[in-house]
Amino acid sequence: MEPWGSELHGRIDEHELESDVLRGNPLRDPHRRPLSVYVPPGYDDDTERRYPSIYAIQGLTGQLDMWRNRAPFRRNFPELADELFAAQQAPPAILVYVDCWTSIGGSQFLDSPGTGRYHTYLCDEVVPWMDEHYRTLAAPEHRGISGKSSGGYGAMVTPMLRPDLFGGLATHAGDALFENCYLPEFRETTRALRDDYEGSYERFWEDFRSRPAFARDSDHVLLDSWCMAACYSADEDGTVRLPFDTATGELIQEVWERWLEKDPIRMVPRYADALRGLRAIYIDAGNRDEWYLDLGAEAFRRALADVGVTDVFIEIFDATHMGIEYRYPVGVKYLAERLSPQ
16 A cells, blocks of 8 residues: 555544633643544444543644654554554554644643643643543543653653553653753754854744744754743743853753753652553664664663663664654554553
């Protein structure tokens, strides 16, 4: 079968949720959010059967309709997942594609006064809505979450924060071990601000929004540093605190510590009980990941082992950070097997 124009064996339902917790968010982003729900083949045939659910969340700058994007000669994630279930290579499950995008790139799936209450939106609005409108197995042991990059970060931390909702996770190259994946960008951000924007983030955003995004080589690091600060170290009034001096790149230690408190590696000891209760933990990353998230993956595995969590799948495979959508069904298969009724 050719990988373009494929018809799904299951189906995808498109919805729009009106969020109370995102109404009036600091960035004035929409509080009406798209939600895509995939139901597997056979869902409509047996109206009594209930299914495990897997929540799929996106990386930085990801918007919901981008799941449909297809690289040349490759199927996209919804098609790959559908192929998995149609071939009966995994127990059937419902996939929930959640939108937590923001106008500065993302939310890290956290509640922050700099971006909005996206963790609460996911956990306290989307999950109950799904359990009300679809035949889910509405218990944490049958509910998982999966994502890549920033979505992989969200997949790691959400079950720690809400073990009452999520019993499994799959993280693909998830943000972790912050001194490896974030800190090296601070010097690049500092130079770009100095050379192009007179040290001013206001000038950067004004320029960025006046032209095609990512037309400049420095756009990504500038956006990444600001977005992460908005998620990890915004003050209660919404003021975004950067963890480095914008003239020298020197660390501002007290702000950097606020970031480290949200590093999955550092979070593991504090949430050890929640992690011990999970039914499924899947970790992978490419061995040539540009943000060295393969090292973060191994650090996460070791941190889990230190608190007695050893029933973990991990694979470091030959790839970079990009173009690894073919790995997502591997994580979905693992979660579906572990979260299905035994």
